[in-house]
Amino acid sequence: MVALSDQIVDRRADIRQGDRRARAAKVRVVLILLFFLSVLLGLGWGAAGDTDVIGALLARFGIGEASLRDLTIVWDIRMPRVLTAALVGASLAVAGAVMQGLFRNPLADPGLVGVSAGAGLGAVMAIVLGGLLPVAAYTVVGGYLIPVAAFLGGWVSTLVLYRVATQGGRTSVATMLLAGIALGAVTGAVTGLLVYKADDNQLRDLTFWSMGSVAGATWAKLLAAGPLIALALVTAPLLARALDTLALGEAVAHQMGVDTQRMKRIAILSVAGSVGASVAITGGIGFVGIVVPHLLRLLQGPEHRMLLPNAALLGAVVLLLADMVSRVAVSPAELPIGIVTAMMGGPFFLWILLKNRHLLDM
Amino acid sequence: MTLEANNICVKFGSRAALNGASFRAEAGQVTAIVGPNGSGKTTLLRAVTGDLAFAGTVLINREDTRQLSPLDLAQRRAVLPQSGTIAFPFTVLELVRLGLTAGMSTVEVNTQETLPMEAIERVGLAGFEGRLVHELSGGERQRAQLARVLVQIWEPVLHGVPRWLFLDEPVSALDISHQLQVMQIARDYAARGGGVVAVMHDLNLTAMFADRVVLMGHGHVRASGAPRDVLTDQDLSACYGCALRTNTPPPSGGTWILPQAAGL
Numbered sequence: 001m002v003a004l005s006d007q008i009v010d011r012r013a014d015i016r017q018g019d020r021r022a023r024a025a026k027v028r029v030v031l032i033l034l035f036f037l038s039v040l041l042g043l044g045w046g047a048a049g050d051t052d053v054i055g056a057l058l059a060r061f062g063i064g065e066a067s068l069r070d071l072t073i074v075w076d077i078r079m080p081r082v083l084t085a086a087l088v089g090a091s092l093a094v095a096g097a098v099m100q101g102l103f104r105n106p107l108a109d110p111g112l113v114g115v116s117a118g119a120g121l122g123a124v125m126a127i128v129l130g131g132l133l134p135v136a137a138y139t140v141v142g143g144y145l146i147p148v149a150a151f152l153g154g155w156v157s158t159l160v161l162y163r164v165a166t167q168g169g170r171t172s173v174a175t176m177l178l179a180g181i182a183l184g185a186v187t188g189a190v191t192g193l194l195v196y197k198a199d200d201n202q203l204r205d206l207t208f209w210s211m212g213s214v215a216g217a218t219w220a221k222l223l224a225a226g227p228l229i230a231l232a233l234v235t236a237p238l239l240a241r242a243l244d245t246l247a248l249g250e251a252v253a254h255q256m257g258v259d260t261q262r263m264k265r266i267a268i269l270s271v272a273g274s275v276g277a278s279v280a281i282t283g284g285i286g287f288v289g290i291v292v293p294h295l296l297r298l299l300q301g302p303e304h305r306m307l308l309p310n311a312a313l314l315g316a317v318v319l320l321l322a323d324m325v326s327r328v329a330v331s332p333a334e335l336p337i338g339i340v341t342a343m344m345g346g347p348f349f350l351w352i353l354l355k356n357r358h359l360l361d362m
Numbered sequence: 363m364t365l366e367a368n369n370i371c372v373k374f375g376s377r378a379a380l381n382g383a384s385f386r387a388e389a390g391q392v393t394a395i396v397g398p399n400g401s402g403k404t405t406l407l408r409a410v411t412g413d414l415a416f417a418g419t420v421l422i423n424r425e426d427t428r429q430l431s432p433l434d435l436a437q438r439r440a441v442l443p444q445s446g447t448i449a450f451p452f453t454v455l456e457l458v459r460l461g462l463t464a465g466m467s468t469v470e471v472n473t474q475e476t477l478p479m480e481a482i483e484r485v486g487l488a489g490f491e492g493r494l495v496h497e498l499s500g501g502e503r504q505r506a507q508l509a510r511v512l513v514q515i516w517e518p519v520l521h522g523v524p525r526w527l528f529l530d531e532p533v534s535a536l537d538i539s540h541q542l543q544v545m546q547i548a549r550d551y552a553a554r555g556g557g558v559v560a561v562m563h564d565l566n567l568t569a570m571f572a573d574r575v576v577l578m579g580h581g582h583v584r585a586s587g588a589p590r591d592v593l594t595d596q597d598l599s600a601c602y603g604c605a606l607r608t609n610t611p612p613p614s615g616g617t618w619i620l621p622q623a624a625g626l
Contacts, residue, residue, distance in 0.1 A: 018455030018491035104449035241463050247449040248460070251413050255443075256514060257436025257464035302450035 024306035027299055031313035035086070038320040042082040046327035048073055076219075083226075084217035085323045085337075086316040088282050091229040091274040093315025094236050096289025097296075097307055101243035102267050103173055106297070109289040110275040113268050114157035114180050117187040119279040120210070122153020127205045128194045146209065147221065147280035154276030157183055162268060171264050173250075212285035212338030214323055225277035232274030233312055239263055240304035247302065285338045287345035288315050294349070298356055318345075363389040363423045363524045365557055370409050370418040372402075379405045380416070381581040387574065389423075389524035389557040392548055394568045394589075396561075397578030398602050403561045404444065404530055406578065410559065411441045411528050423523055436464035439526040440514040444534070446507055448495050454506045455491040458482055461513025468517050477516055481509040486543055500535040508532065508544060518556025527551050529560040533567065542623055545571040566620060569593055569608075577601055 044053040052066055056074035059066035066074075095110040103112060110116065126149035133145075161183060165176035195206060242263040245253040250260050278285075292315045296307055322340040329335045365387040372380040380402045387393035395403045409416040412427045412435050420427045422438055430438070440461075448457065458478040461467065467477055482491050485505040490498070495506060515525040529548065533541040541564070549571055552558045562568045568575060568589065575592040577585045579601045585592045598606040611618060 018453040018493075020453070020456070101449075106450070245460055245463055247452065248446055249443075252441075252443060252446060254413060254432050255411065255436065255441040256460065257433040259432050297450060301456060302452055303456055 020301035020303070021306055024300035024303070024310060027296070028306075028310050028313065031310055031317060034317045035313050035320075038317050038324075039082055039086065042085065042320050042324060043074055043078045045324045047332065080219045080222050081214050081217040081323070082320065084222050084281060085214045085319045087222070087226055087229050088214070088278040088285065089288055089315040089317070089319025090233060090312035091278045091315070092285060092288040093292035093311040093318070094233055094308055095271040095275045097293035097304070097311045098236055098239065098243065098267050098271055099289070100293055101239075101246060101304060102264065103177065104247060104249070106294060107290065110271055111184075111289075112177060112180050113271055114161040114183050115154040115272045115275045116279060116284065117180075117184045118157025119150040119154035119276055120284065121157075121187040121191050122149035122151070123209050123283070124191045124194045124206060125149055125153070127202050127209065128198045144221075144224075147225075151276045151280040154279060155272055157187065158268065158272035158276075162265075170261060171268075173264070208336060209283045210338075211336030212283040212341075213326075213334075213336045214282050214319075215334055217281065221281045225281045228277040229274045232270040235266060235270050236308045236312075237305065239267055240308055243267075243304040244302075283336075283338065285319070285341055287341045287349070288318055291345045291349050292318060295352060298352065363557070364421075365389075365393075365410070365423075365526060365559065366419075366421040367406070367410050368419045368421075370406060370416050370420070372405050372409055372414060372416045379581055380409065382418070383578070383581065383583050384418075385576045385583050385586050387557055387559050389526075390552055390555055391573035392552045392558045392560065392571055393574040393576065394560050394562045394572035395576045395578060396563075396565060396568055397584075401578040401601075402581045403578050407528055407530055407559065407561050411439060413441070422526060433464060436514065437466040437520075437525075438515075438523075439528060440511045441528045442508055442511045442530060442532055444530040446503075451494045451496060453491065454482060454487060454493050454495055454498070454509075455479070457495050457506055458491075458509045458513055461510040464514055466520065467513055467515070469520065477513050478509070481512045481516070482506075484512065484547065485509045486540070501537060501540055504532070504535045505540065505544065508547070512547070512551075515556070518551050518554040524555050524557050526557040526559065529558065531561050531563055534563055538621060541567060542621055565593060565598070570621075570623075 040053065043057070044051060051070050051073050053070075053074055055064055056066040056070040058064050059071060060075060092110065096108075099108040099110055099112055100106055102108070123146050126146045130145050161176055161179050162171065164179045165172050195203070198206060242253065242258045242260075245256045245258050246260070246263075253260050293307065293311050296310050296314060300306060300310065318341070319337070322337050322344060325344070326335040326337045326340045329340070367386075368384050370380050370383045371378065383402065383406050385393075385395075395406060397403050405414065408414040409418075410420050410427075412420070412430075425438075427435060455478055458481055461481070462474055462477070467474060479491065482488060485508050487502065487505055487509065490502065490506070495503060498506060511527070515527065518525055527548065532548070533544050536544060545567055548558045548560060552573070560572075562572070572589055574587065575589050576583055577592050577597060584601055585597055593608060595607050598608075
């Protein structure tokens with residue numbers, strides 16, 4: 001943390017040349033190292049600390065041997081969990097960066113396209129009304145009712161917002177923002193109504209869902225959500241140049257040759273897909289989408305070509321670290337990861353803001 | 363090669379901002395659009411640059427702008443807006459480098475990395491490349507934006523076809539020496555074969571730098587042609603609605619100041 005703060009304070013010396021790409025490349029190398037380190041740590045962290053992680057990893061590829069217990073812990077329990085944390089962290093951070101670029105506002109987050117509110121409503125409906133489903137339907141979706149409902153809820157509300165904000169083939173970002181507030185109020189009210197109707201068990205489920213957790217991660221969930229998230233992570237860098245020009249306003253972006261409507265559609269749909277999938281498998285995890293891109297902009301400048309890949313890496317690292325904290329903070333129980341990200345992210349974000357106020361007044 | 367705007371009509375709600383405005387501009391010349399506030403100068407420019415829905419036709423080098431994709435347009439013309447905000451803390455160099463987005467600044471791809479610095483020097487901002495754009499003064503910011511626009515269509519003539527530089531009140535935020543500098547950049551661009559169309563407020567600068575003047579009033583083109591034919595006492599007074607005299611000291615005998623640049 002000390003090194004990080006020095007870097008932020010020293011940033012003026014580094015940008016004197018005006019080109020912060022070299023610095024962004026250095027940041028990337030550090031982040032890649034941190035990423036592998038935290039994946040490895042994440043595989044060994046917490047209860048059953050005597051597990052031979054390296055041995056179990058290698059044994060899977062035929063190098064050496066490991067006990068069945070260690071293999072199970074590393075490959076069936078912790079690997080999906082660690083990969084889920086990494087993918088979801090990357091997806092939230094990249095989605096945040098894309099949304100901030102699209103809305104030209106450093107405070108925008110993925111929730112602005114309605115996906116979080118819609119996914120929340122979907123999850124609450126599944127928890128409270130799930131018991132009313134015919135038995136036949138229940139056997140089809142079974143244990144995946146909540147994630148499926150959350151994903152669908154996120155998509156439906158994003159599509160509604162997109163349709164409301166699009167007129168004559170042009171999507172108004174401002175309308176989308178305002179309609180998002182209106183839709184958020186409605187979904188919030190319906191959610192409140194369902195919470196009011198819920199019994200004690202359902203209330204408990206609801207509370208934990210809204211605080212987010214990667215504890216329930218399985219290979220099956222990961223394989224369902226992973227491709228959508230991966231697709232969004234791969235498409236995001238294609239938007240980088242267009243997002244840069246958008247910082248000058250939509251008219252200027254168009255003058256510089258960007259098909260703004262096409263890029264808005266790609267950005268909104270990819271965010272809805274990846275955040276919808278993330279929220280579906282882990283519940284609500286706040287703060288990553290705002291803090292990570294913000295921190296990186298202060299460190300290395302706002303150019304999206306360098307920002308988006310680094311945001312994916314830092315988002316993954318942050319959620320991996322948060323997961324480790326969540327495993328030991330109240331051990332032997334586990335803290336929901338959303339609480340950890342908010343507890344770490346909130347004060348850290350405030351501290352950054354205090355140190356860099358002069359950069360933010362524009 | 364020419365730019366032709368034919369019978370342009372633009373409506374904002376039920377109010378007609380342009381009522382069949384037409385004009386021509388030649389590559390190799392600076393064409394100035396002048397007129398009082400609200401006469402439709404900027405609206406006409408925005409229609410010509412393809413940033414506004416309009417009725418009528420705009421032909422850039424005989425190509426209908428509505429048939430061109432945003433990328434095709436960006437390779438044929440660049441636009442300096444009246445004022446601009448920037449959402450994130452870009453440095454001057456990062457801003458100017460955005461001009462490379464359309465990808466056809468020059469024929470030689472390998473000069474692209476050095477172009478932004480060259481453009482920054484051309485607008486007199488050498489040494490400012492590491493400064494944050496939103497910490498610059500209004501005039502410096504305007505010149506940084508001009509550098510970005512110049513990078514976009516760096517070669518005035520590409521594959522034998524002229525490119526077009528559109529400027530919306532390029533000098534309103536500048537002091538007098540930077541006004542001359544920016545107008546000189548526009549002149550040079552035209553001298554090397556490109557087309558320049560600028561919306562202007564300052565009639566003296568217009569008279570000094572423009573080859574052709576388009577005088578607007580109430581959504582129409584009132585007159586167009588060489589400065590000495592268009593900028594007449596009668597037309598100007600009628601258009602602006604106040605008494606205007608050319609080449610005459612003020613009746614009170616007060617001080618008047620004009621730059622005395624050589625070669626104008």
